[in-house]
Amino acid sequence: xxxxxxxxxxxxxxxxxxxxxxxxxxxxxxxxxxxxxxxxxxxxxxxxxxxxxxxxxxxxxxxxxxxxxxxxxxxxxxxxxxxxxxxxxxxxxxxxxxxxxxxxxxxxxxxxxx
Amino acid sequence: xxxxxxxxxxxxxxxxxxxxxxxxxxxxxxxxxxxxxxxxxxxxxxxxxxxxxxxxxxxxxxxxxxxxxxxxxxxxxxxxxxxxxxxxxxxxxxxxxxxxxxxxxxxxxxxxxxxxxxxxxxxxxxxxxxxxxxxxxxxxxxxxxxxxxxxxxxxxxxxxxxxxxxxxxxxxxxxxxxxxxxxxxxxxxxxxxxxxxxxxxxxxxxxxxxxxxxxxxxxxxxxxxxxxxxxxxxxxxxxxxxxxxxxxxxxxxxxxxxxxxxxxxxxxxxxxxxxxxxxxxxxxxxxxxxxxxxxxxxxxxxxxxxxxxxxxxxxxxxxxxxxxxxxxxxxxxxxxxxxxxxxxxxxxxxxxxxxxxxxxxxxxxxxxxxxxxxxxxxxxxxxxxxxxxxxxxxxxxxxxxxxxxxxxxxxxxxxxxxxxxxxxxxxxxxxxxxxxxxxxxxxxxxxxxxxxxxxxxxxxxxxxxxxxxxxxxxxxxxxxxxxxxxxxxxxxxxxxxxxxxxxxxxxxxxxxxxxxxxxxxxxxxxxxxxxxxxxxxxxxxxxxxxxxxxxxxxxxxxxxxxxxxxxxxxxxxxxxxxxxxxxxxxxxxxxxxxxxxxxxxxxxxxxxxxxxxxxxxxxxxxxxxxxxxxxxxxxxxxxxxxxxxxxxxxxxxxxxxxxxxxxxxxxxxxxxxxxxxxxxxxxxxxxxxxxxxxxxxxxxxxxxxxxxxxxxxxxxxxxxxxxxxxxxxxxxxxxxxxxxxxxxxxxxxxxxxxxxxxxxxxxxxxxxxxxxxxxxxxxxxxxxxxxxxxxxxxxxxxxxxxxxxxxxxxxxxxx
Numbered sequence: 061x062x063x064x065x066x067x068x069x070x071x072x073x074x075x076x077x078x079x080x081x082x083x084x085x086x087x088x089x090x091x092x093x094x095x096x097x098x099x100x101x102x103x104x105x106x107x108x109x110x111x112x113x114x115x116x117x118x119x120x121x122x123x124x125x126x127x128x129x130x131x132x133x134x135x136x137x138x139x140x141x142x143x144x145x146x147x148x149x150x151x152x153x154x155x156x157x158x159x160x161x162x163x164x165x166x167x168x169x170x171x172x173x174x
Numbered sequence: 175x176x177x178x179x180x181x182x183x184x185x186x187x188x189x190x191x192x193x194x195x196x197x198x199x200x201x202x203x204x205x206x207x208x209x210x211x212x213x214x215x216x217x218x219x220x221x222x223x224x225x226x227x228x229x230x231x232x233x234x235x236x237x238x239x240x241x242x243x244x245x246x247x248x249x250x251x252x253x254x255x256x257x258x259x260x261x262x263x264x265x266x267x268x269x270x271x272x273x274x275x276x277x278x279x280x281x282x283x284x285x286x287x288x289x290x291x292x293x294x295x296x297x298x299x300x301x302x303x304x305x306x307x308x309x310x311x312x313x314x315x316x317x318x319x320x321x322x323x324x325x326x327x328x329x330x331x332x333x334x335x336x337x338x339x340x341x342x343x344x345x346x347x348x349x350x351x352x353x354x355x356x357x358x359x360x361x362x363x364x365x366x367x368x369x370x371x372x373x374x375x376x377x378x379x380x381x382x383x384x385x386x387x388x389x390x391x392x393x394x395x396x397x398x399x400x401x402x403x404x405x406x407x408x409x410x411x412x413x414x415x416x417x418x419x420x421x422x423x424x425x426x427x428x429x430x431x432x433x434x435x436x437x438x439x440x441x442x443x444x445x446x447x448x449x450x451x452x453x454x455x456x457x458x459x460x461x462x463x464x465x466x467x468x469x470x471x472x473x474x475x476x477x478x479x480x481x482x483x484x485x486x487x488x489x490x491x492x493x494x495x496x497x498x499x500x501x502x503x504x505x506x507x508x509x510x511x512x513x514x515x516x517x518x519x520x521x522x523x524x525x526x527x528x529x530x531x532x533x534x535x536x537x538x539x540x541x542x543x544x545x546x547x548x549x550x551x552x553x554x555x556x557x558x559x560x561x562x563x564x565x566x567x568x569x570x571x572x573x574x575x576x577x578x579x580x581x582x583x584x585x586x587x588x589x590x591x592x593x594x595x596x597x598x599x600x601x602x603x604x605x606x607x608x609x610x611x612x613x614x615x616x617x618x619x620x621x622x623x624x625x626x627x628x629x630x631x632x633x634x635x636x637x638x639x640x641x642x643x644x645x646x647x648x649x650x651x652x653x654x655x656x657x658x659x660x661x662x663x664x665x666x667x668x669x670x671x672x673x674x675x676x677x678x679x680x681x682x683x684x685x686x687x688x689x690x691x692x693x694x695x696x697x698x699x700x701x702x703x704x705x706x707x708x709x710x711x712x713x714x715x716x717x718x719x720x721x722x723x724x725x726x727x728x729x730x731x732x733x734x735x736x737x738x739x740x741x742x743x744x745x746x747x748x749x750x751x752x753x754x755x756x757x758x759x760x761x762x763x764x765x766x767x768x769x770x771x772x773x774x775x776x777x778x779x780x781x782x783x784x785x786x787x788x789x790x791x792x793x794x795x796x797x798x799x800x801x802x803x804x805x806x807x808x809x810x811x812x813x814x815x816x817x818x819x820x821x822x823x824x825x826x827x828x829x830x831x832x833x834x835x836x837x838x839x840x841x842x843x844x845x846x847x848x849x850x851x852x853x854x855x856x857x858x859x860x861x862x863x864x865x866x867x868x869x870x871x872x873x874x875x876x877x878x879x880x881x882x883x884x885x886x887x888x889x890x891x892x893x894x895x896x897x898x899x900x901x902x903x904x905x906x907x908x909x910x911x912x913x914x915x916x917x918x919x920x921x922x923x924x925x926x927x928x929x930x931x932x933x934x935x936x937x938x939x940x941x942x943x944x945x946x947x948x949x950x951x952x953x954x955x956x957x958x959x960x961x962x963x964x965x966x967x968x969x970x971x972x973x974x975x976x977x978x979x980x981x982x983x984x985x986x987x988x989x
Binding site for chain 2: 069071072076077078079080081083084085086087088094098099110111112113114115118119120121122123125127129130132134144145147148169
């Protein structure tokens with residue numbers, strides 16, 4: 061099946077993402093960070109901190125948040141919004157889990173606007 | 175359609191106007207900003223701490239690039255506007271950028287006034303206005319030498335103090351009979367002059383500059399009376415003049431500055447002038463508080479409001495460490511005015527109040543400025559002081575009999591009392607923001623109110639206001655919790671990890687009652703380190719609790735690539751290593767190769783996916799990770815010692831290599847940099863390192879607790895060793911003590927300051943048994959860490975870190 065033709069695209073098993081960690085998916089629309097929180101919940105955001113574009117996938121994951129490795133902005137994995145007094149948003153990427161496998165929105169792979 | 179707003183100038187005043195606009199109506203305008211300086215909006219009044227080395231440029235940025243992007247502001251950096259076309263409603267920059275406007279703000283600021291004496295155009299004559307000037311001064315200061323500052327006003331004195339702190343021999347020339355004549359009376363100016371002279375700054379008042387001498391570069395300043403002051407750099411800080419030319423050429427009404435009505439409009443109602451270039455009520459302004467007030471008025475009126483700017487009394491503080499000086503209002507002598515003066519020559523205290531009709535008009539204080547805000551508040555409110563006149567000069571604490579405690583004094587301030595002069599923040603605003611947003615600390619208050627966020631001199635007062643709002647819940651002197659996840663401080667956590675034998679991150683969080691499920695980016699790396707240190711060989715390192723650099727054993731760069739630094743033992747390398755490095759650079763098209771300050775080579779711009787392959791090639795040539803990313807042992811810098819140097823007393827290179835080979839791989843609370851010098855000439859700069867060795871004929875002098883980064887600090891001597899082995903034992907014991915006692919991210923010099931150097935000497939020098947125990951524990955922990963992390967990853971460890979989870983080809987055809 062042509063992956064791009066369906067609405068959701070499989071990127072691999074959730075178990076390949078470390079707990080309290082993230083992996084990168086490289087796509088035409090820009091890198092996507094796929095996170096796995098301590099409780100097993102999966103989230104995906106554009107891999108770009110709203111502050112200075114730092115790769116969020118490289119940050120420390122805590123609760124449902126990630127701390128950007130460049131300047132320690134804390135970004136909510138649930139909304140992509142910067143927490144605390146900082147303002148800004150990393151676009152959220154639609155993501156699903158089916159039988160332990162992670163699927164992300166095909167549109168997000170190709171288009172820059174998530 | 176949105177109205178187009180163009181702003182010429184990107185200083186603090188227009189920055190504040192934009193903040194106000196975005197607070198009320200973020201979508202009201204399509205905004206374009208032209209900045210003649212090639213940078214973002216920074217806090218100009220904090221240039222003095224940058225010059226003195228107490229802060230960096232990054233510390234004083236108010237709005238970073240992201241801020242402009244988030245608010246959709248088009249910012250032209252390095253574009254000087256050369257023309258305003260009022261017919262066509264456009265402005266044009268020198269590089270040809272054209273922007274249309276419906277509303278225009280001219281905020282071109284001011285230029286330093288240059289005295290047109292002969293020689294004023296020589297190289298080495300600088301002004302003090304922007305970051306470029308500061309850089310020019312810092313560059314000149316690097317080589318030491320003599321500086322002459324022309325102008326003994328606020329800016330000139332801050333420049334003089336900064337240059338002196340940078341190591342220059344400084345003379346201040348001032349035309350008037352006493353320093354800072356606009357802010358100080360002669361008595362306070364005298365105290366100030368004495369204090370500056372005591373710190374080694376020469377002050378020459380009534381000094382009329384005749385000429386600046388030199389061929390191509392400045393060599394000295396000649397006064398009218400013939401006196402010559404030799405100089406390697408001359409700073410002109412005699413005053414500023416508004417930049418009004420652009421307004422004049424556009425046909426706007428211009429006097430000294432661009433003339434504005436109280437609503438900040440120029441003679442063209444769609445054009446505002448704001449900041450130092452504006453002339454309001456016949457005055458021009460240079461202090462930040464009135465400029466911020468203007469900014470608020472402009473923002474309100476742009477949005478259709480009806481605000482007016484009326485200049486009121488201003489207050490000044492000198493930002494020179496160690497000189498406490500405050501002046502406010504009008505303190506000139508005139509008929510019908512009275513004064514109250516207090517002098518205490520021994521304490522160096524001087525206070526003077528100028529009154530008229532029982533109201534304070536002005537205040538000058540030197541040495542004890544604690545009551546500055548209180549007096550200033552009474553000046554602004556026109557309070558009748560007849561009731562407290564007898565004790566007025568002693569300050570707020572003495573009103574009503576016995577001395578008031580500082581908290582009661584703050585409690586007694588009215589809500590509209592100004593706490594932060596730079597940002598015009600009053601007590602009521604701080605308290606209402608604390609209550610409204612549930613703020614609990616100084617950082618929060620700074621972020622949301624800007625109080626104490628500019629020059630910082632009101633920090634103590636702001637903390638008292640927070641304390642007032644939060645009661646005993648806020649006590650800045652109490653133990654700082656590690657982070658918001660716990661109430662325990664670092665020391666308690668370290669103690670409990672040992673006492674309760676906690677051996678994993680979840681165990682610590684469970685047993686010590688963490689308030690979050692899995693910690694945060696502050697506590698997790700700290701806990702991981704404490705466990706690594708306390709349970710060598712038992713604790714399984716948690717990669718997800720390490721900062722990215724330590725997790726992938728390379729340094730992340732701003733664009734998400736990494737830098738790679740292989741170890742060069744004691745700074746030694748070889749043709750084989752250099753050839754391998756060169757091959758790696760070619761093979762992986764590594765864009766930048768740079769020598770580090772620690773005698774190694776840095777390969778910058780390596781793609782993350784390439785890291786294992788780069789390491790494999792470096793490993794093949796015998797090189798291992800330099801841990802340039804680690805809170806751990808970094809470098810041991812050496813000079814060539816007895817191997818080559820005619821002055822060398824010992825084999826400093828050999829000792830450096832031995833120390834590095836013994837200690838590499840160890841994790842420490844913060845980075846540890848070392849050096850070994852072969853003689854007291856100290857070519858390896860060992861006396862500003864965390865640990866340093868100076869070789870002598872008689873053996874080895876062990877130094878520690880130096881710093882040469884954010885802080886500059888010479889080392890202290892820890893002790894003396896007769897042999898290399900003894901030196902290594904002392905150093906390892908010292909590092910082990912540091913590993914066991916320090917708080918995460920606390921460098922050796924800060925730890926030493928906190929626990930006291932005597933306690934450290936007692937443990938590692940005076941008590942041989944204790945030293946041996948520490949040494950043995952260090953040796954034990956080294957058993958588990960001396961495996962090259964690069965080789966492990968080349969062999970496949972943590973492969974998921976370096977490969978994307980999935981890659982989707984670029985669908986060019988679909989575009």
